[in-house]
Amino acid sequence: MEESTTSPSKVLHLRNLPDGVTEREVMLLGVPFGKVVNVLLLKHKNQAFLEMAEPAAASGLVSYYNTVPATIRDRSVYVQFSKHQELKTTQGVASSVQSVLAPGIVGGISSPGGASPSSVALEGALPQQGCPNSVLRVIIENMLYPITIDILQQIFSKYGSVIRIVTFLKNSQFHALIQYSDSGSATSAKAALDSQNIYNGCCTLRIDFSKLSNLTVKFNNEKTRDFTRPDLPSGENEAVAAALPELSAAFGIPTTLLQSPALANLRTALLTLASGNSVQGASGGGLPGSVLLVSNLNEKMITPHVLFILFGVYGDVTRVKVLYNKRDSALIQFKEPHQSQTALSNLNGVMLYGKKMHVTHSRHAQVQMPQAGSNEDALTEDYTNSPLHRFKPGSKNYQNIFPPSATLHLSNIPDGIDEEYIRTLFVSTGGTVQNFRFFQNDRRMALIQMGSTEEAIAALIAMHNYKINESNHLRVSFSKNPIS
Numbered sequence: 001m002e003e004s005t006t007s008p009s010k011v012l013h014l015r016n017l018p019d020g021v022t023e024r025e026v027m028l029l030g031v032p033f034g035k036v037v038n039v040l041l042l043k044h045k046n047q048a049f050l051e052m053a054e055p056a057a058a059s060g061l062v063s064y065y066n067t068v069p070a071t072i073r074d075r076s077v078y079v080q081f082s083k084h085q086e087l088k089t090t091q092g093v094a095s096s097v098q099s100v101l102a103p104g105i106v107g108g109i110s111s112p113g114g115a116s117p118s119s120v121a122l123e124g125a126l127p128q129q130g131c132p133n134s135v136l137r138v139i140i141e142n143m144l145y146p147i148t149i150d151i152l153q154q155i156f157s158k159y160g161s162v163i164r165i166v167t168f169l170k171n172s173q174f175h176a177l178i179q180y181s182d183s184g185s186a187t188s189a190k191a192a193l194d195s196q197n198i199y200n201g202c203c204t205l206r207i208d209f210s211k212l213s214n215l216t217v218k219f220n221n222e223k224t225r226d227f228t229r230p231d232l233p234s235g236e237n238e239a240v241a242a243a244l245p246e247l248s249a250a251f252g253i254p255t256t257l258l259q260s261p262a263l264a265n266l267r268t269a270l271l272t273l274a275s276g277n278s279v280q281g282a283s284g285g286g287l288p289g290s291v292l293l294v295s296n297l298n299e300k301m302i303t304p305h306v307l308f309i310l311f312g313v314y315g316d317v318t319r320v321k322v323l324y325n326k327r328d329s330a331l332i333q334f335k336e337p338h339q340s341q342t343a344l345s346n347l348n349g350v351m352l353y354g355k356k357m358h359v360t361h362s363r364h365a366q367v368q369m370p371q372a373g374s375n376e377d378a379l380t381e382d383y384t385n386s387p388l389h390r391f392k393p394g395s396k397n398y399q400n401i402f403p404p405s406a407t408l409h410l411s412n413i414p415d416g417i418d419e420e421y422i423r424t425l426f427v428s429t430g431g432t433v434q435n436f437r438f439f440q441n442d443r444r445m446a447l448i449q450m451g452s453t454e455e456a457i458a459a460l461i462a463m464h465n466y467k468i469n470e471s472n473h474l475r476v477s478f479s480k481n482p483i484s
Contacts, residue, residue, distance in 0.1 A: 008062075011050070021073075030050050033060045136189065136207055138152070159180075159189035159193075160186070164217050165178050200398075219232055296328060297357065301353040303322070309461045312389070314339060315338075316334060319380070402479065408460055411475040412473060413443065423436060428462075449482060
């Protein structure tokens with residue numbers, strides 16, 4: 001056991017590690033601070049030694065983790081200087097450690113602008129996906145909050161010089177290509193950030209190396225940016241450019257200032273705020289907001305309540321309108337724009353009552369309520385004050401948003417309810433129950449696996465808020481994992 005008064009050293013002593021911890025997990029604690037040269041695990045003691053290349057890197061690591069506690073698998077890890085000045089391991093151990101580190105990490109994190117040998121070898125080449133190079137492909141899952149180029153640049157620049165970023169939507173998911181000045185920095189960023197959350201419980205980064213070795217950026221705006229060319233034009237379309245005078249008048253900001261590439265994010269935010277009025281985006285319709293258009297629905301089964309329950313898994317739905325002249329389509333309004341994006345990302349293309357839903361952003365800024373007594377009255381519902389909203393301030397539900405799956409998570413189960421009772425309930429929804437399991441330490445919660453994802457969706461719609469007794473209503477959501 002190390003003493004807390006140990007003098008500074010390149011070698012760090014880590015305690016309280018989780019069972020089964022790997023060299024890679026330990027190494028990732030050191031990567032942001034500099035070159036990692038060795039890792040030695042003491043698995044039987046849940047401890048490890050981590051050797052940095054430079055004393056300054058080790059000092060920075062200790063200083064940082066004294067302020068922000070280090071964690072591995074949600075377990076606090078205690079970090080301090082070791083009494084050892086270097087780790088002396090056998091060649092076999094050293095080789096084992098090096099084998100779990102990516103080449104860019106073994107070589108250390110290159111300083112901004114410096115090219116590692118591997119990046120020189122890759123310049124101008126077109127590597128296959130998965131080969132280390134200077135361009136990362138980033139997909140953001142469970143994106144509950146908007147992510148901008150500036151946010152990405154702030155996060156990724158901690159690992160080297162970010163020179164270009166390109167963002168786009170593909171299959172309703174947010175993608176970004178991020179180019180570093182060298183492949184070593186890209187490798188280090190991938191190792192440190194892959195599978196990490198930008199915000200607590202959401203906006204998860206999935207990172208791979210891109211097939212591209214270089215990005216070509218023609219415009220500096222909210223979608224693309226070349227940080228080496230601040231002189232590039234914004235390239236915004238005529239519709240947006242025509243809206244700038246109106247934005248200037250509405251918000252009191254000079255048009256010349258709004259045209260600046262440096263204010264691209266502000267311009268986008270103002271356009272979004274104004275999208276419910278006369279300002280329109282590139283497609284001629286309102287920019288993505290809080291309203292979704294859902295089509296190809298089963299007319300015989302769809303009601304506002306059905307859509308409220310299903311789409312309410314991903315955000316607080318305030319209004320639903322089934323279109324009177326097109327009963328296989330509906331408008332769904334959310335409390336916040338990011339909630340509508342989350343619903344779109346998770347539900348577009350999903351099978352509901354035998355038909356594949358198509359979900360897109362609507363041009364409408366809000367869903368209008370019909371006049372009382374009109375033909376549309378029964379097809380439109382206002383849920384603004386519904387007690388069934390899942391995302392109240394401070395709710396942990398933001399951390400438990402998952403795509404539709406055959407396995408459902410059940411909660412708020414009262415005492416005395418057994419497995420047979422719950423199986424019978426869910427069979428009554430028209431599906432088959434494949435598996436069931438109460439939580440071992442809390443029988444108020446359980447997992448139930450239906451015969452298919454489509455059956456699980458129908459069961460969730462039917463059983464969420466089901467009244468079991470006077471004081472308990474069943475809560476149903478999609479589970480992250482199947483029953484093992």
